[in-house]
Structure formats: C-alpha cells, structure tokens
Amino acid sequence: MAEFELLDNIMAKAAKKKRTLLLPESHDERVLKAAKILTEKEVASVITLGNEEKVRADAANWGVSLNGVRIIDPEKSDKLSDFSNIFYNLRKHKGMTIEEARNTMKRDIFFAAMMMREGMAAASVSGSFASTADVMRAGILCIGTKPGISIVSSFFMMVYPEITYSFADCAVVPDPDATQLADIAISTADNHKILTGEEPYIAMLSFSTKGSAEHKLIEKVIQATNIVREKRPDLNVDGELQFDAAIVDGIGKKKAPGSTVAGRANVLVFPDLNAGNIGYKIAQRLGKAEAVGPVIQGLKLPFFDLSRGCSVDDIVNTGAIACLMAE
Ligand SMILES: CC(C)(COP(=O)(O)OP(=O)(O)OC[C@H]1O[C@@H](n2cnc3c(N)ncnc32)[C@H](O)[C@@H]1OP(=O)(O)O)[C@@H](O)C(=O)NCCC(=O)NCCS
Numbered sequence: 011m012a013e014f015e016l017l018d019n020i021m022a023k024a025a026k027k028k029r030t031l032l033l034p035e036s037h038d039e040r041v042l043k044a045a046k047i048l049t050e051k052e053v054a055s056v057i058t059l060g061n062e063e064k065v066r067a068d069a070a071n072w073g074v075s076l077n078g079v080r081i082i083d084p085e086k087s088d089k090l091s092d093f094s095n096i097f098y099n100l101r102k103h104k105g106m107t108i109e110e111a112r113n114t115m116k117r118d119i120f121f122a123a124m125m126m127r128e129g130m131a132a133a134s135v136s137g138s139f140a141s142t143a144d145v146m147r148a149g150i151l152c153i154g155t156k157p158g159i160s161i162v163s164s165f166f167m168m169v170y171p172e173i174t175y176s177f178a179d180c181a182v183v184p185d186p187d188a189t190q191l192a193d194i195a196i197s198t199a200d201n202h203k204i205l206t207g208e209e210p211y212i213a214m215l216s217f218s219t220k221g222s223a224e225h226k227l228i229e230k231v232i233q234a235t236n237i238v239r240e241k242r243p244d245l246n247v248d249g250e251l252q253f254d255a256a257i258v259d260g261i262g263k264k265k266a267p268g269s270t271v272a273g274r275a276n277v278l279v280f281p282d283l284n285a286g287n288i289g290y291k292i293a294q295r296l297g298k299a300e301a302v303g304p305v306i307q308g309l310k311l312p313f314f315d316l317s318r319g320c321s322v323d324d325i326v327n328t329g330a331i332a333c334l335m336a337e
Pocket residue numbers: 104142143144146147150155160161162163180181182183287
C-alpha cells in the first residue's frame with residue numbers, strides 16, 4: 011500500500027469516529043491550517059488553546075478560517091484552578107509547589123494533557139513548537155502509562171508500495187531493559203494492527219540469529235522475547251533474529267528453520283535507540299521508505315508529538331492517526 015493510500019484509509023476511519031482532537035499550539039500558523047483542514051474534512055472536532063482574540067487575529071492574518079474550531083484560553087479557563095490542584099497532588103511528593111503547578115498548567119501542552127486526563131478531549135497532537143522532551147513529560151506526568159505497560163515509547167511506519175513495516179523504538183527510550191523492550195514490542199504490534207489492519211509478526215532484532223553468536227547484548231533480546239511470549243501468548247514473536255533473517259524469506263528459513271516469524275516480520279523491534287534511530291533513517295534515506303511518525307505509544311491516551319520541522323500535512327496526518335487510536 012502506498013503512503014497516500016495508507017493515510018487515506020486512516021483519515022477515512024478517523025472520520026467515522028469523529029473524535030475531539032486538541033491541537034494546542036495555536037500560535038503556530040501550521041497548526042491553525044491543520045485545524046481548518048481537519049475540521050473541513052470532518053475528521054475531528056478540533057479544539058485549540060490560547061487567547062481567543064489573539065488566535066482569531068493571527069488566523070485572519072494567515073488567511074485561515076476557524077469556523078467550527080473551538081478556542082479555550084487556559085489562563086481564563088475555570089478549569090485552571092482544578093487542573094493546578096490535580097497536578098500539585100500528582101507531583102507534590104517530588105517537591106512541587108502549588109505555584110509551580112499553576113504556572114505549569116498555564117502552558118498549552120500541559121493544559122492539553124490535563125484536559126485529556128479529565129476526559130475533555132480524546133486525542134492531542136503538539137510538538138510543532140514544544141520539544142519532544144516537553145511533550146513527553148506532559149504526557150507522562152499528566153496522563154501516565156497504560157495499565158500493564160511500563161514505558162512510553164514510539165514507532166515509525168516505514169511505508170513501501172508493497173508492505174508497511176513498523177520500526178520501534180526509534181525516538182524515545184535510549185536503553186530499554188528486557189521488560190521495557192518487551193513492552194515496546196507489544197505496544198508496537200497492537201498499534202501496527204490498528205493502523206495497517208495487518209496481522210503483526212514481531213522480530214526482536216539483534217546481530218545474532220538463534221544462537222549464531224553469544225554476547226550479553228543478545229541476552230537482553232532473548233529475555234525480552236520470552237517476556238512477550240509470557241505476557242501475550244496471542245502474538246507472533248520470535249528472537250533473537252538478524253534483520254535479514256527477519257524479513258527475507260529464504261534467509262529466514264535457512265537461519266531460523268521452523269520460525270513462524272522469520273522471513274515475514276512486519277514489526278521490527280530494535281535493541282536500543284542507537285540501533286532504532288540509525289535503522290529507520292537508513293530505511294528512509296537509502297531504502298527510500300516513507301517514514302510516518304514517530305507515533306508515541308504506551309500512554310493511557312493518544313497524546314502525540316510532532317517534529318518541529320513538520321508540515322501542515324504532517325499535523326493533519328498525525329491528528330488522524332491520534333483520533334484513530336483513541337478508544
Ligand atoms: C521522555 C523523557 C523526556 C524523560 O526525560 P526526563 O523528564 O529527564 O526523565 P526523568 O528521568 O527525570 O523522569 C521523569 C519522570 O518520568 C518518568 N519517565 C521518564 N521516561 C519515561 C518513559 N519513557 N516512559 C514512562 N515514564 C517515563 C520517570 O519514571 C519519572 O517519573 P517520576 O518523576 O514520577 O519518578 C526523555 O527520555 C526524552 O527526552 N526522551 C526523548 C529522547 C529524544 O531526545 N529523542 C529524540 C530523538 S528522535
């Protein structure tokens with residue numbers, strides 16, 4: 011499936027759900043343009059955050075109609091006080107004061123994360139202005155991880171005309187332990203299915219296939235594979251596998267005979283962030299895959315990040331993905 015087909019499918023499925031989507035960073039022209047497109051295509055009911063007068067003046071300057079887009083001003087909102095108290099109670103054991111909590115809640119991405127927590131929106135996309143670390147912190151501290159999942163991580167959909175692979179983790183967790191690596195694999199497999207409709211086949215990647223080499227780095231991958239099997243016996247997973255054994259049928263059969271995953275993997279789990287980040291960029295730059303992501307996963311609710319260099323289309327597509335992943 012080509013990238014545009016995959017994204018068209020996602021957009022159509024999201025439109026059927028028509029969830030409430032937060033695009034908090036209203037001071038960014040790209041965000042308001044994306045809000046307009048998502049509203050006009052009826053993919054989502056969009057809310058943006060900021061001083062209403064300023065947002066409307068900016069929109070007029072940029073020639074963007076905001077018909078149908080709701081604007082909430084965190085500073086004037088009657089929720090600010092409640093949100094500050096909730097955040098203070100969540101973080102006071104770490105030394106946070108009520109003033110710090112209130113100042114943090116005035117920040118658009120934190121206010122958005124708290125709106126999600128309180129059920130006022132189903133999904134959120136930010137990070138065209140805020141850094142990845144700040145978006146992640148807002149999500150982790152206000153929303154928290156999914157039950158049974160220890161870690162917030164990310165994946166990229168690497169789209170080729172004939173197949174879409176999911177690569178993880180390429181953007182968030184620098185050096186996962188075996189339990190965390192297993193959770194990255196489980197989250198990615200579940201999301202691969204939601205977004206592509208394909209059955210996931212998970213390869214836990216290494217520089218060794220089924221004992222062809224021995225090293226403590228390989229041990230972690232074997233352990234993580236076993237944890238996935240224990241936690242989710244319904245998933246197709248195998249490891250440790252080298253990249254070629256994971257995706258090339260002939261090599262998979264030779265190096266890992268009898269494996270139900272080798273040669274047909276579509277979820278590729280890298281052992282750490284060095285490998286994952288380098289791996290997805292090689293596939294993108296030399297392998298000419300379209301990279302869609304990073305899609306943040308592991309939070310209780312879809313609270314997504316963007317690259318600061320993102321285009322209006324990137325925000326629209328990420329918004330649709332976030333809405334599709336909302337319950
Ligand atoms: C996610 C991230 C922002 C956390 O950084 P941090 O705020 O310095 O993290 P800390 O270690 O101080 O942890 C803060 C809290 O978040 C939790 N936390 C940190 N990373 C987490 C994760 N991936 N999943 C779940 N919880 C996490 C910690 O357990 C801690 O919780 P506590 O305060 O309740 O005990 C950081 O790992 C990061 O910046 N990742 C992105 C890496 C990057 O730059 N990627 C770009 C390359 S493409």
